[in-house]
Amino acid sequence: MSEPIVRGWCPGALRPMASGDGLVVRVRPRFARLTAAQVLGLCALADRYGDGGLELTNRANLQIYGVAEADHAALIEGLAGLGLLDADAAVEGRRNVLISPFxxxxxxxxxxxxxxxxxxxxxxxxxxxxxxxxxxxxxxxxxxxxxxxxxxxxxxxxxxxxxxxxxxxxxxxxxxxxxxxxxxxxxxxxxxxxxxxxxxxxxxxxxxxQRATPLPSSPRIQPGEQGAFAAPFGRIEVADLVSLLTHSDAQAIRVTPWRMLLVEGNCPDAHPGLVTDPADPLLTTSACRGAPACPQGTVETRQLARALAPHVPDLHVSGCAKGCARVTSAAVTIVGRDGLYDVVQQGCAWDAPSLSGLTAADLSAHFKGRT
Ligand code: SF4
Structure with missing residues (x-):
């Protein structure tokens, strides 16, 4: 098995990163906020030049995957027209700023x-x-x-x-x-x-x-509270986001680092493709893009994660030992290796597995059989 590649830098819009299915273009909304017009424009761009979805990062940014190199210039022009581009790559690369969303x-x-x-x-x-x-x-x-x-x-x-x-x-x-x-x-x-x-x-x-202690942290908001919609695995299909905006009177959305969007304005209590039930098992499930989208992955991830989520609380499915979707320990971490899956108990994707060389069917039988 080849070791996962750690790139040590984050993509931007002006400086995209190559992935298995094209370029990854990261959009960093100023103040972590997009107006409704910007959201609709961004969705149109992601639909036209990307893979039809937007992925939320843990730095409250949005990523478009699957962009062909030949389309990058047109995408950049579109982002500039929406006011979603920095002056240059140097500023973009430094603008890693998390902002308290309220x-x-x-x-x-x-x-x-x-x-x-x-x-x-x-x-x-x-x-x-x-x-x-x-x-x-x-x-x-x-x-x-x-x-x-x-x-x-x-x-x-x-x-x-x-x-x-x-x-x-x-x-x-x-x-x-x-x-x-x-x-x-x-x-x-x-x-x-x-x-x-x-x-x-x-x-x-x-x-x-080191003189003054910060105030105690407030509890993290839950999906369904204060206009918060969670995106399973951090991914939102463009069609779902457009539909959410057109079925609400949202003036804007705010992006959080918690795989959640906050809608500014009146919005429905629930919406297809997004989670507003705090008990939904997908909220405690992480899964990266896996194969074939990521060149380092050798296994499918998100379909498996959806199937196992109701049976495995605190689950992480990782396409390889890099563990992009979650760097903290999970009760169960399923890790792709050479086209099969290993299982780590109470650990991270790079930890030693307790089970090795399983197929998706093996995993399904193992975990569904025990509930
Ligand atoms: S953990 Fe997933 S997304 Fe990250 S490199 Fe491995 S397969 Fe790709």
Whole structure:
């Protein structure tokens, strides 16, 4: 078996990544929000140039898969026309900013994100996957989501916290971006080449960056609450999203890092293709694209995951040992290897399996037979 390829960078729109079925084009909506017109325009582009779906990432971005190289320029032109493109690839590559999704117009969160967008090129050149979280709603919501530098609230006010540190430094709004640049520079100046993420380096963090404790995190919203619609495996078919918008009076959607969209405006309680029942077993099931879409996968994944989800709580089906869809342990992880499946109990896709060399029929008999 060949080892999974770890690319170490994220695709963008201007800098797409090659996949098994074409280019992966990542769209990074500013403030994690798209107007209804932008959503409909993006759906039309994904339908015309992609594989007919949009995939939500854990950085609250949207990806179009299956784009032919010959169509990339036309897709880029379409995205630019919708206002969904950065000025250049350098800005795009740095605009890894998670934003607490319930921001209000011109509140602290919006002001900080706007200031951060403006300062992206003032930051030192950081390792490719480094990102930021502006998590300054009433209580943090993004503490479990990927970011290296975090703005949060504490009892003492706004803080900047390095990922992995229990505490951060209190900063005023005016100090926020200069402090971020200072901390990012410190990280760059003192990290080793192997320390590509802040959590790997945080043991080196000086005490004066660790003074104030963030407020306790708020519980994550559930599908069906506050206009939240979950996308099984993070994928939304374009037709379902267009239908949702046309059957609601949504003015916009907000993208979360939790495989969920939030609809702004009145919307139905449920919609085909999307999950609003918090008890739906698909919500505890992860599955990557697998074969044939991903060149590293040798097995089908999502159909199997749908079939097994009602029988296996906390399931992850991975097309290979890279484990893209979930980097944390699952009760059961099914991993593709050379066209067959291995099973890892209480582990990750790269952990040692307890069962090996099974077919989909074997798995079905094994897991459905025990319920
Ligand atoms: S885990 Fe899935 S998506 Fe990731 S490389 Fe392997 S097959 Fe591809």
């Amino acid at each position: 921001w209000q117009e011109d509140d602290l969160t919006v002001r900080l994100v706007a200031a951060l967008y403006d300062a992206l090129l003032d930051l030192p050149k950081l390792p490719p996957k480094v990102g930021f979280a502006v998590d300054t709603g009433e209580a943090p919501m993004l503490a479990r989501d990927p970011a290296d530098f975090r703005f949060e609230r504490s009892d003492a006010g706004l803080i900047l916290r390095a990922d992995g540190a229990a505490k951060g430094r209190v900063v005023s709004e005016a100090q926020a971006i200069p402090a971020l640049i200072e901390l990012a520079q410190l990280f760059n100046d003192t990290r080793t080449p192997e320390q590509r993420r802040v959590r790997d380096w945080v043991a080196e963090l000086p005490d004066d960056w």
